[in-house]
Amino acid sequence: MKLKHFRIFLAIIAFSLLTLLFIDFANKSTDHLFRLAHIQFVPALLSGMFIVVAFWLILTLLFGRVYCSMICPLGIFQDIITWIRKRFRPKMKQSFSKEKKVLRFSVLIVVVGSYLAGITSILSLLDPYSAYGRIATHLFRPAYMAGNNVLAAAFNHFENYTFYHVDIYTLSFVSLLIALLTFLVIGALAALYGRTWCNTICPVGTVLGYVSKLSLFKVRFDEQSCISCGLCEKACKASCIDSHNKTVDYSRCVACYDCLTTCKRHSLSYKLPAKKQAVPEQENVDQSKRRFFGAMAVAAVAVPTTLMAKNLSLPSSKKTINKKEPLSPPGSISHKHLLETCTACHLCVSKCPSRILKPALLEYGAAGIMLPRMDFEHGFCNADCTMCSDVCPTDALVKLTKKEKNTLQMGRVVFIKTNCVVYNDETSCGACSEHCRTQAVSMVPYKGVLTIPSINPDICVGCGGCEYVCPATPKAIYVEGNPVHRKAKAFQDADATEAAPDSFGF
Amino acid sequence: MTSLASGSHGLVERKNYDHMKRRDFLKAAALTGIASTIKLSGGMDIMAQKVAKPGRRSCDMVAIMGGEPAEMFRRAIIELGGMGKFVKKGQKVTVKPNIGWDKTPDLAANTNPALVAEIVRECLKAGAREVIVFDHTCDDWRKCYANSGIEAGAKAAGAKVVPGNEESYYREISLPKGVRLKQAKVHTAILDSDVWINVPILKNHGGPKMTIAMKNHMGIVWDRGYFHRNDLQQCIADICTLPKPAVLNVVDAYRVMKSNGPQGRSENDVVKAKAMFLSRDIIAVDTAATKFFNQIERMPLESVTHIAKGQALKLGTMNIDKLNIKRINL
Numbered sequence: 001m002k003l004k005h006f007r008i009f010l011a012i013i014a015f016s017l018l019t020l021l022f023i024d025f026a027n028k029s030t031d032h033l034f035r036l037a038h039i040q041f042v043p044a045l046l047s048g049m050f051i052v053v054a055f056w057l058i059l060t061l062l063f064g065r066v067y068c069s070m071i072c073p074l075g076i077f078q079d080i081i082t083w084i085r086k087r088f089r090p091k092m093k094q095s096f097s098k099e100k101k102v103l104r105f106s107v108l109i110v111v112v113g114s115y116l117a118g119i120t121s122i123l124s125l126l127d128p129y130s131a132y133g134r135i136a137t138h139l140f141r142p143a144y145m146a147g148n149n150v151l152a153a154a155f156n157h158f159e160n161y162t163f164y165h166v167d168i169y170t171l172s173f174v175s176l177l178i179a180l181l182t183f184l185v186i187g188a189l190a191a192l193y194g195r196t197w198c199n200t201i202c203p204v205g206t207v208l209g210y211v212s213k214l215s216l217f218k219v220r221f222d223e224q225s226c227i228s229c230g231l232c233e234k235a236c237k238a239s240c241i242d243s244h245n246k247t248v249d250y251s252r253c254v255a256c257y258d259c260l261t262t263c264k265r266h267s268l269s270y271k272l273p274a275k276k277q278a279v280p281e282q283e284n285v286d287q288s289k290r291r292f293f294g295a296m297a298v299a300a301v302a303v304p305t306t307l308m309a310k311n312l313s314l315p316s317s318k319k320t321i322n323k324k325e326p327l328s329p330p331g332s333i334s335h336k337h338l339l340e341t342c343t344a345c346h347l348c349v350s351k352c353p354s355r356i357l358k359p360a361l362l363e364y365g366a367a368g369i370m371l372p373r374m375d376f377e378h379g380f381c382n383a384d385c386t387m388c389s390d391v392c393p394t395d396a397l398v399k400l401t402k403k404e405k406n407t408l409q410m411g412r413v414v415f416i417k418t419n420c421v422v423y424n425d426e427t428s429c430g431a432c433s434e435h436c437r438t439q440a441v442s443m444v445p446y447k448g449v450l451t452i453p454s455i456n457p458d459i460c461v462g463c464g465g466c467e468y469v470c471p472a473t474p475k476a477i478y479v480e481g482n483p484v485h486r487k488a489k490a491f492q493d494a495d496a497t498e499a500a501p502d503s504f505g506f
Numbered sequence: 507m508t509s510l511a512s513g514s515h516g517l518v519e520r521k522n523y524d525h526m527k528r529r530d531f532l533k534a535a536a537l538t539g540i541a542s543t544i545k546l547s548g549g550m551d552i553m554a555q556k557v558a559k560p561g562r563r564s565c566d567m568v569a570i571m572g573g574e575p576a577e578m579f580r581r582a583i584i585e586l587g588g589m590g591k592f593v594k595k596g597q598k599v600t601v602k603p604n605i606g607w608d609k610t611p612d613l614a615a616n617t618n619p620a621l622v623a624e625i626v627r628e629c630l631k632a633g634a635r636e637v638i639v640f641d642h643t644c645d646d647w648r649k650c651y652a653n654s655g656i657e658a659g660a661k662a663a664g665a666k667v668v669p670g671n672e673e674s675y676y677r678e679i680s681l682p683k684g685v686r687l688k689q690a691k692v693h694t695a696i697l698d699s700d701v702w703i704n705v706p707i708l709k710n711h712g713g714p715k716m717t718i719a720m721k722n723h724m725g726i727v728w729d730r731g732y733f734h735r736n737d738l739q740q741c742i743a744d745i746c747t748l749p750k751p752a753v754l755n756v757v758d759a760y761r762v763m764k765s766n767g768p769q770g771r772s773e774n775d776v777v778k779a780k781a782m783f784l785s786r787d788i789i790a791v792d793t794a795a796t797k798f799f800n801q802i803e804r805m806p807l808e809s810v811t812h813i814a815k816g817q818a819l820k821l822g823t824m825n826i827d828k829l830n831i832k833r834i835n836l
């Protein structure tokens with residue numbers, strides 16, 4: 001097997017499995033696949049999994065940007081687009097272009113600087129894993145569900161229930177738009193210029209690119225046999241081969257090995273350096289290293305903290321209930337923690353079995369755009385379910401045991417009596433209390449045989465069952481988010497009745 | 507011939523589990539056999555009843571206590587004339603338990619899985635072509651189906667377990683007799699079945715006070731919110747006027763939820779009452795079950811207003827003293 005084929009093989013596996021992780025709404029594969037998100041570069045960095053980060057850095061130092069070509073889902077996505085374009089427009093060739101060094105470093109400085117200043121949204125927008133996560137969540141997943149529904153309709157017609165219908169709805173218009181824009185921009189760039197995105201904008205690409213300048217194994221020219229025919233240059237999707245000067249810009253080489261198979265004279269090889277070449281390269285590396293660390297330092301100092309998230313909470317357009325605080329997912333510790341660590345990859349959003357996690361608009365403020373929040377329009381947070389914190393790759397949602405989850409207070413119940421069916425119509429209801437597993441909402445005697453909700457917010461966990469099911473418009477009961485999650489007070493168990501009746505009673 | 511064979515097979519199987527008198531059993535088994543033979547020869551339901559009566563006057567309701575769920579059902583169904591009285595050969599049967607909550611069987615939020623499985627087996631034994639089990643759950647349906655033990659139990663017994671989570675599984679029907687509820691979207695498993703059996707569990711309920719056989723109908727409809735917005739108690743009575751009522755109501759009171767219902771918080775809410783009530787008459791069976799419940803926790807029959815509203819719609823009688831009730835203490 002040629003190196004290129006090995007690369008394609010691994011890339012297809014990584015890409016398919018990670019995509020499956022995002023689109024598999026039935027969560028059949030999640031238990032096995034979620035680690036694929038945890039090994040991504042930026043998530044590992046943010047969650048403090050430095051072993052993973054070190055692994056990628058060492059691998060890059062050895063073999064170049066194999067992360068970019070075989071693991072990064074956004075990179076592989078671009079390769080797929082380029083491959084498709086080649087099928088339709090085989091004549092279109094690429095050629096060597098100069099590195100856009102200023103742009104690359106400016107983006108990196110802004111990303112790192114804003115992150116250090118407490119704004120995660122720029123990193124979220126440009127982190128390749130998170131950007132791909134949003135594409136998969138908002139574009140591929142609904143398509144996959146639609147496909148499922150076609151199958152379900154066909155199978156159910158013949159009374160086979162292997163497939164079941166799922167409800168498809170837009171989770172968030174803004175996130176859908178951002179995902180769509182990312183898809184179109186990066187897709188178009190990939191179709192026209194190959195890996196341009198990775199080599200101009202992507203912050204991971206810039207970091208690994210400059211690390212890979214030091215790598216041991218590289219694509220190297222054999223100056224004797226090379227006749228500068230330009231085939232490799234045309235095949236290079238990173239536009240980093242200058243066949244005329246027989247040089248490769250290693251900061252942009254994504255280790256795809258396409259050039260190796262293209263070269264008819266075997267003048268290109270992937271190998272350790274020859275002694276004499278080492279000297280000029282070393283100079284290069286030193287320079288770039290200096291620039292890189294210089295940039296980091298400048299960013300850390302220069303980006304003013306005034307850019308920090310300002311609370312721009314706007315009331316949502318639906319003015320039925322006016323929540324002062326959004327509900328952050330279980331494990332998020334606090335809104336602050338979420339704002340600092342979440343890159344909005346939306347893996348939790350696509351994995352939530354109750355489908356209550358949705359990307360925020362301005363609920364957390366401008367800096368919290370696209371961060372997950374709990375929304376009880378279509379469901380509520382299930383007891384015993386810790387899916388979101390299990391899959392979170394950045395530790396924005398820290399792992400919870402079932403017990404911790406079930407006593408965690410994410411929000412507190414609020415009852416508006418004047419909206420309640422029992423108060424207004426004087427008929428029975430109790431839907432809220434029915435759904436309340438702690439009985440923070442219980443039904444107490446009202447007029448005649450009627451019962452009316454009564455709340456005890458201290459034992460409320462904020463699951464949203466009551467808010468979801470309340471039949472009144474506007475809602476008579478809702479959950480107000482806790483900006484800092486707390487522990488719910490334990491509820492008092494009912495008195496056990498040991499003796500069962502020994503007669504029927506009629 | 508077929509029914510004779512199945513009858514003797516039943517004998518071997520039942521001898522091990524039941525403590526009933528051998529003579530009683532043989533009588534009942536013979537009658538069941540006759541009943542189904544008549545069906546085979548094209549006999550009608552009325553004829554089957556006629557045949558059943560001389561041997562033992564067929565009763566209106568069976569109240570049984572002191573046994574395990576499957577055991578109690580096997581005994582009670584014989585008293586009612588055998589499953590063949592309700593399910594005919596070749597029919598498509600739907601069994602509708604309460605699978606509303608993501609809770610394990612010991613917490614008594616859902617119908618006992620052993621009971622559901624036994625009903626499925628009896629239906630198939632009576633010659634049902636297919637038995638379907640479903641519920642429109644409150645919690646995540648996949649979790650409810652799994653953790654209630656009902657999916658596994660029903661499948662092992664030979665049933666097909668179908669989802670109820672999406673609107674497309676429901677079809678609108680009109681309810682001309684309904685007072686507040688004039689039409690409702692009802693699950694196709696009910697509408698497209700030949701007969702269906704209603705298998706609720708006995709629980710208290712914060713809103714309508716009790717959830718028994720009538721309230722279990724909220725699991726066959728799509729839009730429950732409408733019920734809550736438009737006089738819940740009346741809507742519960744209204745949905746029970748659907749053109750295809752359950753042929754049999756089996757109230758599971760093996761474990762009874764006495765408090766914090768219908769979901770419950772802990773095992774302290776549960777009383778192991780080991781009882782079961784069976785009747786065609788949904789009003790009578792809910793009345794009986796409420797009276798039984800009243801011995802555990804105070805629950806005046808008048809406070810469960812959907813039962814009286816159901817009686818007003820001529821769905822059955824609350825005057826159960828007038829009924830022929832077979833009471834069995836195992």
